[in-house]
Amino acid sequence: MRGLLAGYIPIMLDCEGKRCVVVGGGKVAERKAASLVEAKADVVVISPTLTTSMAQWQEAGLIKWIARPYEYGDLQEALLIYAATNSVEINRQVAKEAAELRIPVNIVTSQEEGTFMSPSVMRRGKLIIAVSTTGAGPAAAKEIRHQLEHEFGDEYEKYTEFLYRIRSVVQSKVSDPVRRHTLLKAAATMDILNSIRAGSFDWWSDEEIESWIIQTQGE
Secondary structure: OOOOOOOOOOOOOOOOOOEEEEEOOOHHHHHHHHHHHHOOOEEEEEOOOOOHHHHHHHHOOOEEEEOOOOOOOOOOOOOEEEEOOOOHHHHHHHHHHHHHHOOOEEEOOOHHHOOOOOOEEEEEOOEEEEEOOOOOOHHHHHHHHHHHHHHOOOHHHHHHHHHHHHHHHHHHHOOOHHHHHHHHHHHHOOOHHHHHHHOOOOOOOHHHHHHHHHHHHOO
């Protein structure tokens, strides 16, 4: 397994509809499962017991529960795995099977035995900012995330949604990739954030976005 000094790259992983396995049913496992539920993954939790929150998710159909301890063979066809029990030995068994299957695995009791780390994450709608100290100081990563939460307020949720709408219309109306790039770059430089903060921003209709496209292309 890679050590803490290995080179890591940050990625945004599409988990929607993909089988993701969490081994463990305690509070740490709950946090791991929560992020997967938010990502609309096909979440499978393997544990004899569940926290109250996870039991509610299971009743609501948000997760699938295998109500027993982990067994070899449970990890087949998973996109990624969290070994989140309080047993070092069980987590090592999960890590061993994950390595055999070449499936990314996070080991909560020993980061260096896993192949990926979960950063501290801040979300504002479609804006996601992830902070990691590569295992050197998880508490420091959380503190940095708290600082970012103050800097990037709720206005960014509306702002990123606005940019997403413009991007969608541009992609459907403009076939030339160079023109698309120019338009999206222009959209990113518009002073929308201050309008949102001032409460003076009005959502653009598709027709208004199309007019903006024509105007911007003509400049």
